[in-house]
Amino acid sequence: xxxxxxxxxxxxxxxxxxxGVVVTELGESLYFHCVNIADGTRQVxxxxxxxxxxxxxxxxxxxxxxxxxx
Numbered sequence: 710x711x712x713x714x715x716x717x718x719x720x721x722x723x724x725x726x727x728x729g730v731v732v733t734e735l736g737e738s739l740y741f742h743c744v745n746i747a748d749g750t751r752q753v754x755x756x757x758x759x760x761x762x763x764x765x766x767x768x769x770x771x772x773x774x775x776x777x778x779x
Contacts, residue, residue: 712762713762714760714761714762715731715733715734715739715760715761715762715763715773716733716734716758716759716760716779717731717732717733717734717739717758717759717760717761718731718732718756718757718758718759719731719753719754719755719756719757719759720732720738720755721755722752722753722754722755724752727742727743727744727751728740728741728742728743729741729743729753729755731759731761731773731776739761739763739771739772739773740766740770740771740772740773741761741772741773741774741776742766742772745761745772745773745774745775745776746776747775747776747777748777748778753776753778757778757779758778758779759773759776759777759778759779760776760777760779761773761774761775761776761777762774762775
């Protein structure tokens with residue numbers, strides 16, 4: 710896991726499934742799951758500015774964890 714926080718915005722979020730995509734400031738799309746939202750709400754608004762840490766997810770792909778709303 711990288712210690713450098715990644716900035717971006719929530720491009721999509723499916724409340725029923727609890728997952729979504731963040732587009733980073735570099736234009737990269739990264740998956741996230743609601744259990745990784747740091748404040749415990751398990752919800753985030755599409756378009757919200759966020760930061761997170763890059764980590765390897767369950768399926769071996771990069772995803773964002775410790776997602777924090779800015």
